[in-house]
Amino acid sequence: xxxxxxxxxxxxxxxxxxxxxxxxxxxxxxxxxxxxxxxxxxxxxxxxxxxxxxxxxxxxxxxxxxxxxxxxxxxxxxxxxxxxxxxxxxxxxxxxxxxxxxxxxxxxxxxxxxxxxxxxxxxxxxxxxxxxxxxxxxxxxxxxxxxxxxxxxxxxxxxxxxxxxxxxxxx
Amino acid sequence: xxxxxxxxxxxxxxxxxxxxxxxxxxxxxxxxxxxxxxxxxxxxxxxxxxxxxxxxxxxxxxxxxxxxxxxxxxxxxxxxxxxxxxxxxxxxxxxxxxxxxxxxxxxxxxxxxxxxxxxxxxxxxxxxxxxx
Numbered sequence: 160x161x162x163x164x165x166x167x168x169x170x171x172x173x174x175x176x177x178x179x180x181x182x183x184x185x186x187x188x189x190x191x192x193x194x195x196x197x198x199x200x201x202x203x204x205x206x207x208x209x210x211x212x213x214x215x216x217x218x219x220x221x222x223x224x225x226x227x228x229x230x231x232x233x234x235x236x237x238x239x240x241x242x243x244x245x246x247x248x249x250x251x252x253x254x255x256x257x258x259x260x261x262x263x264x265x266x267x268x269x270x271x272x273x274x275x276x277x278x279x280x281x282x283x284x285x286x287x288x289x290x291x292x293x294x295x296x297x298x299x300x301x302x303x304x305x306x307x308x309x310x311x312x313x314x315x316x317x318x319x320x321x322x323x324x325x326x327x328x329x330x
Numbered sequence: 331x332x333x334x335x336x337x338x339x340x341x342x343x344x345x346x347x348x349x350x351x352x353x354x355x356x357x358x359x360x361x362x363x364x365x366x367x368x369x370x371x372x373x374x375x376x377x378x379x380x381x382x383x384x385x386x387x388x389x390x391x392x393x394x395x396x397x398x399x400x401x402x403x404x405x406x407x408x409x410x411x412x413x414x415x416x417x418x419x420x421x422x423x424x425x426x427x428x429x430x431x432x433x434x435x436x437x438x439x440x441x442x443x444x445x446x447x448x449x450x451x452x453x454x455x456x457x458x459x460x461x462x
Contacts, residue, residue, distance in 0.1 A: 187428055234443050237423055258341070267342030274349045288440065288447050289380035295364070295436060298357040305349055 160328065169215055176203035176223040184231045192296050198273060198307045204249055205269055205315040210328050213253035220245040240283055247279035248272040265319065266312030273308030277301050364436035370452030372435055374414045376407060377447050388412055405444055414448055416441060
């Protein structure tokens, strides 16, 4: 794949991830925990890990969270918060994807990524707010996050299949 | 699409097991923290970073109490009998206002951009008598 094509594809993925994270910011979830999101943008992170590599996925995540906190509002602290979660989950997912013998399915990888995302955010929130009791939100967030991780994993599995058939990554 | 697309693999079971174990153990811990049905009084604590701005015994309130934070009243908190919420905030994401009223021990609402947190804790009644 030449440089220009890669640049175009990565840019497209960033814009798709951005649209997903803006759409999910409109959806408020009826559980008594502040700021829980669906995590749809993770679909794009997984796809980039599959078709490119860890480095590209990291670029997509960082630029997406940066743009999302500019467009969706939130400022520096919210950016740091979502970036920390995103980066941690990308590290975990890319790591598991690279594990040999193919022992993890995309759904499994996605769930692990969601859990890493939640754990990272809780820790960053506890650190930023200087309040350890934030950790008591963990069970609810982790339960919800894992369920969403399964959904994201299923969607990513379908999307991977479609993209492979579309052959846009071939040349 | 190949047949085994949704087949779970060996590693998945380990992943799910680990996550389930974290959920279960942390749930047990939080359950004991929150639903400890002792003789306590609910106190709402408003903090910014590690500075406690205000402590309110929300069960003692008879009318709506308004707490304005920061010089420009960027954050306004309302408390009334037994419950408390972020009423208004100038933060861009409004997650804190969307959290609504909180009223139970262990519940919390957070405004990340202003680093303000409201949480409800239980205080033993004995301690309470002394503070009164």
